[in-house]
Every structure is written in C-alpha cells, then in structure tokens.
Amino acid sequence: MSEQKAPIVIKRVRKKAGGHHGGAWKIAYADFVTAMMAFFLLMWLLGSTTKGDLEGIAEYFKTPLKVAMQGGSGSGDSSSVIKGGGTDLTRKSGQIQRGQTQAEKKTYNLKAAQAEIERIEAAKLRDLKKRLEVAIDANPTLKQFKRQLLIDITSEGLRIQIVDEQNRPMFNLASAELQPYTKVILHDIAQVLNGVDNRISLSGHTDATPYASGERGYSNWELSADRANASRRELIAGGLAESKMLRVVGLASSVPFNNAGPHDPVNRRISIIVMNKRTEDAITKEASGVNVADADAARDELDKAGAPK
Numbered sequence: 001m002s003e004q005k006a007p008i009v010i011k012r013v014r015k016k017a018g019g020h021h022g023g024a025w026k027i028a029y030a031d032f033v034t035a036m037m038a039f040f041l042l043m044w045l046l047g048s049t050t051k052g053d054l055e056g057i058a059e060y061f062k063t064p065l066k067v068a069m070q071g072g073s074g075s076g077d078s079s080s081v082i083k084g085g086g087t088d089l090t091r092k093s094g095q096i097q098r099g100q101t102q103a104e105k106k107t108y109n110l111k112a113a114q115a116e117i118e119r120i121e122a123a124k125l126r127d128l129k130k131r132l133e134v135a136i137d138a139n140p141t142l143k144q145f146k147r148q149l150l151i152d153i154t155s156e157g158l159r160i161q162i163v164d165e166q167n168r169p170m171f172n173l174a175s176a177e178l179q180p181y182t183k184v185i186l187h188d189i190a191q192v193l194n195g196v197d198n199r200i201s202l203s204g205h206t207d208a209t210p211y212a213s214g215e216r217g218y219s220n221w222e223l224s225a226d227r228a229n230a231s232r233r234e235l236i237a238g239g240l241a242e243s244k245m246l247r248v249v250g251l252a253s254s255v256p257f258n259n260a261g262p263h264d265p266v267n268r269r270i271s272i273i274v275m276n277k278r279t280e281d282a283i284t285k286e287a288s289g290v291n292v293a294d295a296d297a298a299r300d301e302l303d304k305a306g307a308p309k
Helices: 024-048 051-061 065-070 110-138 180-193 220-237 277-287 292-305
Strands: 149-153 157-163 200-205 245-250 269-275
Touching: 110 149, 110 157, 110 180, 110 277, 157 180, 180 220, 180 269, 200 220, 220 245, 220 269, 245 277, 269 277
Parallel strands: 200 245
Antiparallel strands: 149 157, 157 269, 200 269
C-alpha cells in the first residue's frame, strides 16, 4: 500500500499600504488649517475694529429674539452705548427703538453768516487801504502825486481815484494818451491790487466842457471810455492779472466829482474800485442778461405773432 503525501498549503500574505483610510490625516490637517485661518481672521477683526464697534456687536448679540424679530425696547436696537437709557436718559431699562425719536434739526442763520462774510471782507479792504497809503508814502514818485490820489471806502468797495490838477493832467489835452507819471502811478497800484482776490471796476470821467462837434461826433463819452481802456492796459502792463478786471466804462461828465463846478479839472479822473462781493454779484447778475426761461417765453410769443426769427 502506497503512502499518501499531505497536501502542501501555501499562504500568501499581502501587505497593505494603508488601505482606504490612508488619506484621513489630510482631511484632519485641512480642518486644522481652516480652523487656524478662522482663528487668525477673528483675531485680525478684533484688532482692527474700534471699541465702539465692538460694543455695538456685543449689544447686538444681547438682543432677545422677540425684540430682534418684532421690534420694541431692548438692549441692542440703538446705536448708543449708554446702558439702559439709550437716547432717552430718563428711561431706566431698555432703549428707544430707532424711529421713535425725531432727528435733531440743524438750523443755520444765513443772515448772520452773510454779515460775518461782509465784515471779514470789509476788514480786508481797510487793510488794503492802509497798504496803499503806506506804499504811496514810501514811494518818492507816488508821494509827490499824493494830492491826486484819493482813496476811500464806499458801499461798492475800496475806491481809488486818480484826479487831474490844473497844471498836472493825467492825459494829454482831449486825448487818451497817458502822461509818463500816470503810467508809473498805475503800475505801482497794480502791484498792490494783485494782493487781494476782489475783482476790479474801472471808469473814466471827464469835465463838462463839450467838443466842438457836440454829442453827435467824438464826444466826452468816447473820450472817457478811451481813457478808461488806456488805464486798463497800463494796469495790466504793471502786472495786474487780466482776470481781475470785471468792468470798464466811460461815464463822461455824468458823475462829476465837484457838482458845483462841472468844468473843474478835478472832474477829469480815473476811478478804480476794488469791488466787494455784493457789488461783484450784482454786476455779474446784471451782465448775465435774460435767463433761459424768459428767452423761451419770448420765443413762444414771437412764434404766436408770426414774427421772423
């Protein structure tokens, strides 16, 4: 009888490299990093938020659910950080809900503000007057013409008048050509006028002596306007900014300096006015002409009448 051999059993052991849970640590690490980011973000917010905002946030989380959903007195329905009373200090508990109190109305006294502006402006013009007087006394050339330089403050602003004397006219006879010393006066005045923001009005005046051709030809009106423009050119040549000049007019003999003597040489003069804000606004408004509404109304009337446009 033959001997039977026992079967040979071979066991194979498979080494596992972690199986399905091999990446679990990555998820845990990601959660940890996310938590740390949230933590550092919270720390940054707490560090960059003001104390008042932090108190407001704290008050918000103290608000009862009923107050948050339905409104009413609570500890978080006001921006005030005062505990208990909120905007109404007479209350012992809770706060006033927004909308229950009226906002404080701010009122402005426009007349008082306008008066204060005019007071400051008048002080600046008085200071300019003193500076001009000092400049005249300090300048030998201007000082010898001091009697012909009249400076005063009027309702329109600071007025500087350069007047003729019997033997010392500013212009050639019946001409708009300036005398050399008149140019010097205007150049020195221009330097001082540039020191203020106010704009300038310039007017020319003559005496009542008429031209031989009368008012129909070249008259005192044209002469006064030409002299005013000649003075304007010299002021600009002396350094005055062109934008400061607002008005240049010739008034002939209509506004005499000496009412009792219409032929007095003192009536021949150049008047420079450093205008205050009120006068400047009045001139600007007057020069602006018809407003758009009036122009449209006039155009409608012309259309109704069938007039040519």
